[in-house]
Amino acid sequence: MNYNLSDLQQMEKLQRTNFVNSLTGFKSACLVGTKSALGNTNLAIFSSIVHLGSHPPLIGMFTRPDSVDRHTLENILETGLYTLNHLTRSMTVKAHQTSARYPREVSEFEAVGLxxxxxxxxxxxxxxxxxxxxxxxxxxxxxxLANNTILVVGEVQHVLLPEHCLGSDGFIDLELAGTITCSGIDSYHATEQLMRLSYAKPNLEPHRIDLH
Amino acid sequence: MNYNLSDLQQMEKLQRTNFVNSLTGFKSACLVGTKSALGNTNLAIFSSIVHLGSHPPLIGMFTRPDSVDRHTLENILETGLYTLNHLTRSMTVKAHQTSARYPREVSEFEAVGLxxxxxxxxxxxxxxxxxxxxxxxxxxxxxxLANNTILVVGEVQHVLLPEHCLGSDGFIDLELAGTITCSGIDSYHATEQLMRLSYAKPNLEPHRIDLH
Incomplete structure (x- = not known):
């Protein structure tokens, strides 16, 4: 079935939101932790996290252009610091709840119980x-320019990680750490590793590589 | 264990690449299909795909700043059109192989058998x-500016999708479609849905919602 741009434009708002948010496939779900200059903490779930480069280690995330309060962005601009925290299965409901529109003086940490x-x-x-x-x-x-979305680029300063999840080649076993993934605006998924594949070269079939 | 920026800088190159690419969690893996102005087709795997907005429906992807040939970006700039194609389990090895450095006149479609x-x-x-x-x-x-990476922003024109994967609320069941996810630079994963959660509101516990 081919859904074209005009079909999308004719969907009702929630339907289109669900549809378009599903198109990019499985995504990282992270809790972004910030503090305002006045000392109020904030926690918000983001699914628009993207690797930008390894040397220097840079991570991007997008925040919405809405005119409503964007506490996470305000805090990052005020203090220059923020954290990304992977979701595990047992945190899912609390993490999702951070997307409710709490006033700025309410800490989502307290409100959701993290x-x-x-x-x-x-x-x-x-x-x-x-x-x-x-x-x-x-x-x-x-x-x-197309929709006033803001890309926030951050340099990695600290990585907190159980040592047993880190392979000798630098690969982090996210499954062993219990990190989950998400799709659309509200669907959460566990994963099961299929394979790791060797560095691809022309005219050479990639082979499976072991984790550690 | 805390690995700080200086620890990362002291890792050897492949180790740091594996490490930093793992930090952003599970990612979408898509094949990007393009054609040059001269008519040569190109296919390349990308894991830096991100939702930018639903109305208009915008998707972003990042391409590396390397001085080596970047055929996908060249073709997109020449023709203004490209495709994103989700990976399924049976395509994994062929999709990974598109990351080998083929000359521009070689079509990865032919080289890998898609x-x-x-x-x-x-x-x-x-x-x-x-x-x-x-x-x-x-x-x-x-x-x-931080590393010369290019963000490519595209507007959705067509979505090809089996009708049975689309819910009445616009949610696309990626698992039913067999879409897989990836982590790091070379690890591929199947998923298993844990739950969908209702729209979050302050002082109201989110509840599970059904797929269709």
């Missing part, structure tokens, strides 16, 4: 319940 | 083996 934890000399809160967390420093923002 | 297919009045090739495919029109590019 625990802020800190590193020395790093202002932004990590989520204690997460198995993998990343501390980032803002390096750049870009505005997408 | 089949180009076309819609009327749409120049870019779709992958016949994919269950879900999207045809896009280039609307904007942005350069990330």
């Amino acid at each position: 625990t802020p934890t800190y590193l020395e000399n790093f202002l932004a809160p990590f989520v204690e319940e997460s198995v993998i967390s990343i501390g980032l420093k803002l390096v750049e923002t870009q505005r997408i | 089949t180009p297919t076309y819609l009327e009045n749409f120049l870019a090739p779709f992958v016949e083996e994919s269950v879900i495919s999207i045809g896009l029109k280039l609307v904007e590019t942005q350069r990330i």
